[in-house]
Amino acid sequence: MSWIHRLGNAFRPNRLDAELQRELDFHLSEKAEELAAKGMSPSAARLEARKRFGNRTLAQEEARGMNLFGWLDSLLADVRYAMRSLRASPGFASVAVLSLAFGIGANTAIFSLTNALILRSLPVNHPEQLVKLAMGSPDNDTFTNPLWERVRDNVAPFAGAVAYAPSGFNMSKGGLVRRVPGAWVSGDFFRELGVQAVAGRMLQVSDDHRGCAPTAVVSEGVAQSEFGGASSAIGKTIPLEGKTFDVVGVVDPRFFGLEVGRYPGVYLPQCAQQLMYGHDVLDARSRWYLNILLRPHAGVTPEQLDARLKSLAPGIFAATVPANFAVGQQVEYRKNTFSSYPASNGMSQLRSSYSAALYILMAVVGVVLLIACANIANLLLARAAARQREIAIRLAIGAGRGRIVRQLLTESLLLSIFGAALGVLFARWASRLLVGYLSSDTRTVWLDLSIDGRVLGFTLAVATLTATIFGLAPAWRASKVQPQAALKSGGRGMTDGDAKQRVGRSLVVAQVALSLALVACSGLLLGSFRKLITLDPGFRSEGVLLVNMHFKDTGLEEPARAVLQGQLLERLRHQPGVVAVGASLITPLGNMGWNESVAVADFGASNPRDSVSYFNQVSDGYFAAMGTRLVAGRDMRADEIAAKRPVAVVNEAFVKHFLGRTNPIGRTLRIVTGDSLGIPREIVGVVADAKYQSLDEKPLETTYLPLNQGDPGLEDLNYEIRIDRDAAAVVPAIRALVTEANPAISLEVATFSGQVAASLARPRLLATLSGFFGALALLLAVIGLYGTMSYNVTRRRNEIGVRMALGAARQQVMRMVLGEAGRLIALGIVFGALISFASTRFISSMLFGLSATEPAVFGIAVVLLAVVAGAAALVPAWRAAQLDPMDALREE
Amino acid sequence: MARSKTDILQGTLALLVLRTLSSRGSLHGYAITQHIQRGSNELLRVEEGSLYPALHRMSQDGLIKGKWGITDKNREARFYAITAAGKKALAEEEDAWRRLAQGVSLILNFA
Structure with a gap:
């Protein structure tokens, strides 16, 4: 008999029963007839026939037990019985279900975060084929544009190659900055990854060439907020960093670029950097910012791929040596080589900073669930003791012990299934809350938290496991009940x-x-x-506003720009509510850093790392505004800064490391770039150590240079404004003041304490x-x-x-x-x-x-x-x- | 008289049913019991309560096939017939039984 037939039987038990009934009826009547023929009365014959047949119900049941799915029937009965017995004790049931919902929910929430951040593949064509290009170690995975262009032009060994660089763009012209997360992508990016447009078209190879037109692809969110919908965005223009871009398409909302944790609102072709940052930016050999993904040809083993990359590397690196490198550095640079790493789940800064934390949390919630399981097991044990009598009666009237265990386990499973169902709802809410927790004013974290097969499988596995853990002991114990003893003791549970x-x-x-x-x-x-x-931390963060101003759109150049920046400093100082004002290139804990090698007389560096100092460029009054204590000497003066006098302020760690016990005031330091020494700078003051990149760092040797001296230009400047009242009372006046000074300045306002708090998110x-x-x-x-x-x-x-x-x-x-x-x-x-x-x-x-x-x-x-x-x-x-x-x- | 009747050994019921069906063609359950009892000169008695479960098990295993039909007394009954698989199983079972019987009688006679 085919399995289909058996399956059929399982779902037609009634028909089968009826047939059996008729068959047995026929048998009995034949028998009765035979007996009657031998001279019995018809009624006596019927009785005798039944007697001889024996237990008719048993025969019927036995015949039915042969249905392959007969157990399904008894399972349903178990479930019905379990439901009834749980309904009979709603207090127990709700406590158990709620604690399971919480335990399983917490596990599911952390797991769905882990899934979204670490496990899930990118929503692109064959993500499993993608590899990430790196140099030696997987973390060393950013490249310069000259390197990328040479990889792209030598793409023959690969089926495809794409470049991607996360970025952010200001969407407003002057006034308050509206920042949208974005990305630079190579022309082939969307085609290679198989990402479709929901309106218009995606960027293509012809959009990405030197001297290209400003084109952009936007997300549905940006299309909605800027143009009122996907279809109306096509053909419109969008201002980004003061330049105007043509919107050619709206990207599939499921796609979020290559970096897990961010959701770009704008994608621009790589070539458009030239439009935004100036003509030579694409040839810069020291700007490391591009991620490169490769898709090897089908059937290429990782070893073969590695061999191909190794043979490509020398030519590519030899052609892109940065001109400003010292001879030794150039030799080192040429020695670089390529390696590749699986990249099916993309790249993610968030992942590298949070995966360890997530694993810890996963363990923590796992233990909490175990403890909750122990509680429920305890409750079930007490319940089993109370139900001894019931179980004894069921055993006495013929229930098998296996059947009793199965029935009790069904009850446990039912509890955990209800718990899991509620838990999934709880997890959906909790995981969103957690993602919100990861976000800050400056960084919006976006993760695809939709529940997929993996999350559901996890929850189901956890639910089954928990049911087994808390259900097995009580069920096993119940099966040991001795009916006589249990019934005799009158249910007092004093038996064992x-x-x-x-x-x-x-x-x-x-x-x-x-x-x-x-x-x-x-x-x-x-x-x-x-x-x-x-x-x-070496500063007082409360009551300090951080106002980041962008001067690019003013069109001003040095020295006029520096004059405007100095004027703003003065005017802000006279604003009511403002106690002190300083300005700087870098704000502490703001995810930006700058370090250089320095040369100090009488200091012999044992290795290159030993001579590194961190740097900042600051205005006069910066230390006062930040609340950083002056330890020796004096602050820089405004007239020194304006006159570009080569002075410097260093911190205590710098003094300790480079100068030892000698008097630091009046000593000089020089910046070392490649093989050349910078001008000597006189140390005029020493300040207390202040945190630079993170609160948990050791004191870093730090040199403060005057504003507008040193390599990085100051198109962007941070003003630190210490205020003595509520921010809301001061910010509008500051905005008005800045706009009045020059309407082309765009500005972002944040609080320093918010920035400090964001650095402590993890x-x-x-x-x-x-x-x-x-x-x-x-x-x-x-x-x-x-x-x-x-x-x-x-x-x-x-x-x-x-x-x-x-x-x-x-x-x-x-x-x-x-x-x-x-x-x-x-x-x-x-x-x-x-x-x-x-x-x-x-x-x-x-x-x-x-x-x-x-x-x-x-x-x-x-x-x-x-x-x-x-x-x-x-x-x-x-x-x-x-x-x-x-x-x-x-x-x- | 009832005492001298032998209950059918566990597992031999299937053999008897298969043999009956293979020699007599298609029969209903009652006729099968009748045939076994008469064919054994009333020495064997079919436990009716276990016949029907056995018939169902055998039809699930594909050894026999049940079909509703009309008896000569014009009543509805389920008729069972042996299948090809049943014939094969019968040959094997017969063989096994003969060897068992031979062995048992050897022991009874000479041990």
Whole structure:
């Protein structure tokens, strides 16, 4: 018989039943007829026929049991029964489902973030074929345009090659800046990746050539906000950094470029850099910013690809040596070679800074779910004890033990499926919240959080696993019930002694241990975060506005631009509400850095890295505005800056490293570029160390040069404005002042404290979430302990009554219960400490100023756990002590 | 008399049914019991409660095939016939049975 037939049987049990019925009826009537023919009365014959046949229902059932899908029927019955028994105890069911929803939901949320950031492939044509070009190590993956052009023109060894560079563009002309995330792409980019336009056309090879026209492709979001819709965007123009671009198409909304975490609103052809940044930018051999993806020909092995890249490299690097490199550097440059790495999931800065944190969080929520599982297992155990009678009756009337286990497991599975369904809803909300947490004023994080097969599979697997974890022990125990004993004992659950409680107790110990580990972890992360926010950064960030001004569109050049910048400084200082004003090229913790080799008399560098100093260009009054202390000498003066006098201010770390104990004032330093030495600059002042790139860095040797001296031009300038009132009261006046000075200046306003907070996004996220989950773990463990102790007290009512009747004092009873709880807690703490010592080193890279086994943090965690758990045990202990022995014994 | 009747050995019911159907063509369940009882001179008794489950199992395994038909008394009944697979199974079972019987009788006679 074919399986289709069997499948058919499974879904037509009624027809099968009816046929069997008729067949048996026929048999019985034939038999009766035969007996009647032998002389029996018809009714007696019918009876006799039935008697001889035996158990007709059993025969029928047995025949039916042969349906391949007969078990489906009993499964449905199990589910119906489980639903009924869960409905009968709604309190238990809702507590279990809600805690599972939370546990599974938290796991799903973190996993869907991990999925979106790390696991998921780019939504492009055959992402698995793509490889990323790099030089030696996977992180060394940015290239200059001259390098890219040579790779592109030698593309024959590959099926395709594309270049991509994330960027951001200002969409307004003058006034407040409106920044849109964008990307530079090579002409072949969209065709090679198979990305379609939803309106107009995508950029193509003919759009990307030297001297190209300004064309742009925009996202649906930009098309909507700027032009009112995708179709109306085509043929319009969009201003970007003061230049006008023609919109030729709107990109498929599922595509988000090659960098996971960003969502470009504008794509521009690589050649248009020339229009935006000047004629020689495409030939710059020291601007490293392009990512290159290759698609090897079908059937090319990674080794073959590597060999091809290695043979290409020498020619390409020899043709692109930066002219300003020192001879030694040029030799080093020529030695570079290409390597390739899988790139199916694209590139991502967000990924490199957050993947370790996500794995930590994944472990944390996994442990929380385990603790929640232990609680539910405990509840189920208590429930199984209460249901002993029911189970005994079912066993007594013939249920198989396997059947009972299956039925109880169905109940557990049902709980976790409900939990998972709610959990997915919770996760959708929570993962969005988390992504919001990753974003800041200056960086909008975008991740595709749609729930895909992988996330669903994960949730399903977690749900099944949890059901097995918390359901197996109670089900196994229930199957051990001895019907006679259970029925005789009148459902009092006094039948089996201590062995039964062992599972419950071990669960409590495990809960205490795991929650201690989580509390210790979160203690470390919270402690690190506290250190980060309370350390002295060398500046006072509260009350400082950061106003970034762009002077490019004013069309002014040096020295007129510097004059305007100086005038603005003066005028801002006279603004009501403004206490101090400074200006600088770089703002601390603003994701920008500048370093150079320096030469100082009497300082011999042991290696090239040893002679590096970080740099900034600042105005007079910068240190005052930032609240950075002057340690020795004096600040630069406005007239010095205007006259371009070669002076410098250095920080204490610079003095310590380069100058030692000698008096730094009056000494000179020179910038070393390639083989040439810069002009000597006189050190006029020393300031306290201030954080430069991040709060957790060691003090960096820093040199402050006067504004508009040194390599980077100052088309953009940051003004630091210390104010003594609410920002909202000052910002409009500042905007008006700037616009009045020159309407072509565009400006962005932010708060310095916001920038500092943004730099702490990761430690804050870790501290907040681990603190939250640590507290939750503690709460769950305490509930577990409380439940177990209360249950034990109830179970031992009679025994306690007897003890008291025989003269035990209330304190003794209390001590007995507390002693039991204390043993569990102590055991849990011992195991927990071991787990913590073994596991906290995995978070050591996330810690600041604390070691992974910081004794103080561990001590606090242990005390906290002991106190909270002890308090939870007090309630049942007190209740035991209040027991009236007469009441307890009368029940016997 | 009932005492001398032998309940059919576990597993031999299928053999008997197959043999009956192969020699007598298509039969309904009742006729199968009749044939086995009469053919064995009332020595064997078919447990009716296990016949129908056995028939269903065999038709699921494809050894026999059931079809509704009309008896000579003009009543509806399900008639079973042996299939090609059933014939093959019958040959194997017969062989196995003969060897078993031979072995058992050897022991009974000479041991």
